Amino acid sequence: MSPTPPARRLRLHLPRRMFAQVLLMQVAIAAGVAVLATGLFLAPLSDQLDDQAMRRALSIAQTTAAQPQIAEDLADTPATAGGPVQREAERIRSATKAEYIVVMDRRGVRWSHPTPSEIGRLVSTDPGQALAGHDVMQIDSGTLGRTARGKVPLRDGDGKIVGAVSVGIAYDSVRARLLHAIPGLFAYAGGALAVGALAAWLISRRVQRQTRDLAFSDISALLAEREAMLHGIREGVVALDRAGRIRLLNDEARRLLGIGDEAVGRSLDEALGEGRTADVLAGRVTGTDLLTVRGQRVLVANRMPTDDGGAVATLRDRTELEQLGRELDSTRGLIDALRAQDHEHANRMHTVLGLLELEMYDDAVEFVGEVVGDHRATAEQVAEKIQDPLLAALLVGKATVAAERGVALSLADRTGLPDRLIDPRGLVTIVGNLVDNALDATAGTPLARVEVELQAEGRTATLRVRDTGPGIPEEQRELIFTEGWSTKQRPAHRERGIGLPLVRRLAERQGGSATVGEAAGGGAEFTVVLPEALAEADLEPALTVLSDPHAHTVAEEESR
Numbered sequence: 226m227s228p229t230p231p232a233r234r235l236r237l238h239l240p241r242r243m244f245a246q247v248l249l250m251q252v253a254i255a256a257g258v259a260v261l262a263t264g265l266f267l268a269p270l271s272d273q274l275d276d277q278a279m280r281r282a283l284s285i286a287q288t289t290a291a292q293p294q295i296a297e298d299l300a301d302t303p304a305t306a307g308g309p310v311q312r313e314a315e316r317i318r319s320a321t322k323a324e325y326i327v328v329m330d331r332r333g334v335r336w337s338h339p340t341p342s343e344i345g346r347l348v349s350t351d352p353g354q355a356l357a358g359h360d361v362m363q364i365d366s367g368t369l370g371r372t373a374r375g376k377v378p379l380r381d382g383d384g385k386i387v388g389a390v391s392v393g394i395a396y397d398s399v400r401a402r403l404l405h406a407i408p409g410l411f412a413y414a415g416g417a418l419a420v421g422a423l424a425a426w427l428i429s430r431r432v433q434r435q436t437r438d439l440a441f442s443d444i445s446a447l448l449a450e451r452e453a454m455l456h457g458i459r460e461g462v463v464a465l466d467r468a469g470r471i472r473l474l475n476d477e478a479r480r481l482l483g484i485g486d487e488a489v490g491r492s493l494d495e496a497l498g499e500g501r502t503a504d505v506l507a508g509r510v511t512g513t514d515l516l517t518v519r520g521q522r523v524l525v526a527n528r529m530p531t532d533d534g535g536a537v538a539t540l541r542d543r544t545e546l547e548q549l550g551r552e553l554d555s556t557r558g559l560i561d562a563l564r565a566q567d568h569e570h571a572n573r574m575h576t577v578l579g580l581l582e583l584e585m586y587d588d589a590v591e592f593v594g595e596v597v598g599d600h601r602a603t604a605e606q607v608a609e610k611i612q613d614p615l616l617a618a619l620l621v622g623k624a625t626v627a628a629e630r631g632v633a634l635s636l637a638d639r640t641g642l643p644d645r646l647i648d649p650r651g652l653v654t655i656v657g658n659l660v661d662n663a664l665d666a667t668a669g670t671p672l673a674r675v676e677v678e679l680q681a682e683g684r685t686a687t688l689r690v691r692d693t694g695p696g697i698p699e700e701q702r703e704l705i706f707t708e709g710w711s712t713k714q715r716p717a718h719r720e721r722g723i724g725l726p727l728v729r730r731l732a733e734r735q736g737g738s739a740t741v742g743e744a745a746g747g748g749a750e751f752t753v754v755l756p757e758a759l760a761e762a763d764l765e766p767a768l769t770v771l772s773d774p775h776a777h778t779v780a781e782e783e784s785r
Contacts, residue, residue: 247429255421259414275373278394279362283375285321286392287360289314295328296381299336299388306341315339324372324395328379330388331356348391352376355389370395460539461524467534469507471496481540482519501707502526506538516543518726610636611679612644615653620677623660627675630668634660637678642686645759651731652686652758655739658724659690659751666694666749686758690751691744702741728753 289295298309305311314326314337328337333347333356354361355376363374372393379388461478465471471488479485488496493503502517504510505526515526528538573592580589604621611617620636627634646652660677667673670693678689697705706729728751729739737755744750 247425247432251425251428252422255418255425259418259421275364278373279364279375281375282323282373282392282394283360283362283377285317285323285326286375286377286390289317289326289328289392290377290379290390293382295390296379296387299328299330299379300381304330304334304336304345306344308336308344310336311338311341311344313337324393325391327391327393328388329391331386336388350391352389352391355391356386358386460541463506463538463540465493465506465536465538469493472535478540481522481524481542508536518730520730607636610640611642613642613646613649613652614644615649616642616646616656616679619653619657620660623657623664627664630664630673632664632667632673632675634664634675634677637676637689640677640679642679642681643759645681645761646686647758647760648735651735652688652755655728655731655753656688656690658728659688659753662724662751663690663692663694663749667692670694681759684757684759684761686755688751688753688755692748692750693744693746694748696743696747696749697741705741706739 292313295310295313298313302308302310310328314328317323318326318339325339326337327335327348329335329348329352333352335344335346335348338344350365355378358378361374361376365372365374372395374391374393376389376391378386379390381387458475459477461481462473462475463471463478463482464473469492470490471493472490474482474484474486474489482497482502484496493507497503497506497519501510502519502524505515505517506528508528508530513527515528517524517526523543525541525543526538528536530536576592577589580586580592607617607620607624611620620634624634656677656679660675663675667675672693674693676689676691678687678691680687706725725739732739732753732755735755735757737753737758739751739753741749741751
């Protein structure tokens with residue numbers, strides 16, 4: 226026998242789309258509120274109608290009992306269908322539309338009734354409270370059915386209780402009033418429900434537009450994917466609200482900017498401090514692939530506004546790429562210098578060969594001695610004044626490149642730097658940038674000359690680089706230290722406007738400064754002061770190495 230298939234459970238399938246679920250929930254809430262409000266209104270309404278009917282019956286009974294003639298007729302006439310008490314009671318009943326008006330004596334015998342045959346009989350309900358002098362209101366059943374009743378004592382002229390008056394209002398009329406009020410109440414409730422449903426539909430349509438008609442599961446999946454993507458990519462992401470406050474940072478952005486979770490909710494100026502990085506991320510500087518320097522890192526930033534008035538900025542670390550670009554530039558410079566030296570060496574060899582063929586041996590020896598002596602003199606001069614090997618090698622190489630470009634590179638007479646540099650690579654970066662800038666500014670001009678002066682006083686090192694170029698206008702002397710600013714054409718493999726900002730950053734990191742002014746003979750003069758550049762004279766310089774591993778990752782840069 227085949228097994229009995231399991232019973233299938235009835236499941237309610239809610240719509241998948243978020244706006245449809247919101248609409249359904251809001252309509253259900255509006256309907257529930259309408260039903261609840263209607264029930265809460267109908268519950269006390271029935272009690273209020275009963276109370277009104279009983280009070281009306283009591284009022285008619287009190288009015289009837291207040292007529293002294295009825296008490297007199299009750300004492301002087303018999304209880305008959307045509308008696309004066311019956312006639313007066315029926316007159317009042319017809320005028321007030323009451324169901325009945327019963328006048329009774331102290332024994333409970335009726336003297337009036339809508340049905341004449343009931344006159345002379347005992348009443349069907351206990352009249353004890355009314356005969357005891359109390360007013361009574363109640364809903365009760367009698368010979369005429371269920372009624373709202375009011376009973377009061379009947380007194381003679383002396384105030385003595387001689388009987389009671391009972392007045393009844395048909396309960397069917399009370400129920401009819403209640404039923405008559407229900408359709409109107411439902412109409413109001415239906416109108417309120419319709420308005421609520423319309424409002425719910427409008428809200429749901431707005432939710433549909435804002436959520437791009439996605440389901441709750443889709444939104445949940447998107448959030449999970451966003452978290453994974455933001456923290457997995459190797460690019461910094463910073464999200465800003467419409468007020469410019471940080472509302473999201475991924476792990477790479479925290480690393481590149483050097484900030485943590487405490488920056489969330491704060492403005493960029495508060496979190497990063499004033500500067501180009503904050504200006505770029507805030508949109509105060511516009512453009513694509515904007516260059517900025519944060520600490521020792523070279524960053525490329527792009528900013529995209531969002532529909533809610535905020536923005537999302539992305540950051541890429543270009544430090545290594547900039548280093549490779551500068552190394553490529555250095556390699557090209559060396560290749561050009563080697564090519565020029567090869568050409569010059571060939572010319573010198575041809576000259577020596579010609580002197581030998583002409584048997585001018587003494588002149589050949591003198592020519593070779595002059596060529597070797599000039600290069601040796603330059604190297605010895607640099608090594609004598611600059612005792613740090615890295616810096617001396619840099620200046621010797623730059624002198625060769627300067628000679629090939631037609632620029633005379635020399636050291637000032639007052640130059641003197643001992644071999645006690647704490648961060649020689651940082652100073653190499655500074656000198657290399659400034660000398661390259663000076664060579665670019667003077668190359669191709671008449672009597673081009675660049676002078677380097679390095680002095681040490683205690684632990685302070687002062688660097689001055691002068692050139693005979695066109696100089697820097699006074700209004701641009703601070704602007705040239707801004708990241709991304711340059712007057713030169715951008716090379717294909719990297720950005721301009723990094724070298725001088727890094728020079729200033731390296732100087733400020735050591736508590737120093739970098740400024741530019743006008744040289745004595747025209748041109749520009751850059752001055753860098755490094756108060757803590759040298760170790761104490763009685764300490765070995767190799768014992769302390771304070772150089773940041775990123776300080777020398779960005780080499781020479783043309784910035785003016």
